[in-house]
Amino acid sequence: MTSAETMRKWRSSLPHDQSIGFAPTMGHLHSGHIALIEASRKKSDVTVASIFVNPMQFGASEDLEAYPRTLAEDLAKLEQAGVAAVFTPSASDIYPDGIDQHTAVDVPGLTDVLCGASRPEHFRGVTTVVTKLLGLVRPHLAFFGAKDLQQVLVIQKMVRDLCINTEIITVPTMREADGLAMSSRNTYLSDEERAAAPTFSAMLEACATALSAPSADFDRILKDARKALIHAGFSVDYLEARHTHDLSPASSNSDEVALFGAVRLGATRLIDNRMLPAQP
Known part of the structure; x- marks a missing residue:
């Protein structure tokens, strides 16, 4: 599914008694992402993933254009992992009027330290796109990796503050054999x-x-x-x-x-x- 409208229609077609799990990603998938899918499948009737390289969370000097995009390989991995649907919107679909004219979601208190201190616009982009994705997918559960612990804490506060009816599940960090966190x-x-x-x-x-x-x-x-x-x-x-x-x-x-x-x-x-x- 590549548009918000098709995502809405698909979501509305699901039986009301099925639980929905959601794993948002930016693609270029590795075993850490697949662990999110596996966790969702254990806890949910239906698992949805998204692939969207979110321009709003990249700073002016960061690597948006260089970020790896491997859609065909990612879709094959997700199919093998057993997802029911994959949402792959474009930037124009998520931000139809452009990023500068789009409503932003700010989470105070947790976003101006650690990664937020050196990447001041990063979390605004993360919380804005996650809010939109949760609104479109309407999952009961959403799965995030513990490697990005600050991000998880920010999203948990955002969901709580905005009364979004989704439980945020943290999945343990996946590591390479030599201990390096997968990324x-x-x-x-x-x-x-x-x-x-x-x-x-x-x-x-x-x-x-x-x-x-x-x-x-x-x-x-x-x-x-x-x-x-x-x-x-x-x-x-x-x-x-x-x-x-x-x-x-x-x-x-x-x-x-x-x-x-x-x-x-x-x-x-x-x-x-x-x-x-x-x-x-």
């Missing part, structure tokens, strides 16, 4: 960068373990971890421990604290996170 942007890495990239996830894990110790000195541990990442060749955007209920800084172990990290390796931005206390 479509991993394909941007050169062979040399790809060999070095797992150091980020390993250092994040080590930092989370250190922060989980009784009476851990958060400031010192985070400062040392940032220095270690820089020494390993990464440019550090942020490495911070924050409470997941409001993303305020955390200085000690308590419930609902996560370690968030974002780095650059060459031109490629990598993000990852760990919940605290770290699991042995």
Whole structure:
């Protein structure tokens, strides 16, 4: 389905007693995306996926045009995974009057830190398009990956604040055999960068373990971890421990604290996170 109208008609044709699961994606699918589909199929009668490279969430200097588009391969993967329908709208269908003239959805409090600090327009684009997609698909459940934990927290708040009748389900991060979190942007890495990239996830894990110790000195541990990442060749955007209920800084172990990290390796931005206390 390639238009909002066909999506609406298809959705209206479904029996009212069927539960609908939804996995929104930007395509260039990997095993992490397929995990969303598998989770949805376990919990829902009907699973829908979308593929839409959302221009509203890309900054002026970011990689919209370079973002990989592999529609034929993605559709084959989704068919094999057992989705009932795939929604592949165009930008003109989602933003018929253009992005500048389109109503935007802002979620205060969670979007001006971490990724929101370095990508100030990013979350406005995410929340706007997710609101539209949820309105068109009208799923009972929507599935998002834990790798993008800040995004999940933002969307959960948005759904709660706007009384959208969809439950947001978080699916655990899928990792490569060497520990690197799966991401479509991993394909941007050169062979040399790809060999070095797992150091980020390993250092994040080590930092989370250190922060989980009784009476851990958060400031010192985070400062040392940032220095270690820089020494390993990464440019550090942020490495911070924050409470997941409001993303305020955390200085000690308590419930609902996560370690968030974002780095650059060459031109490629990598993000990852760990919940605290770290699991042995």
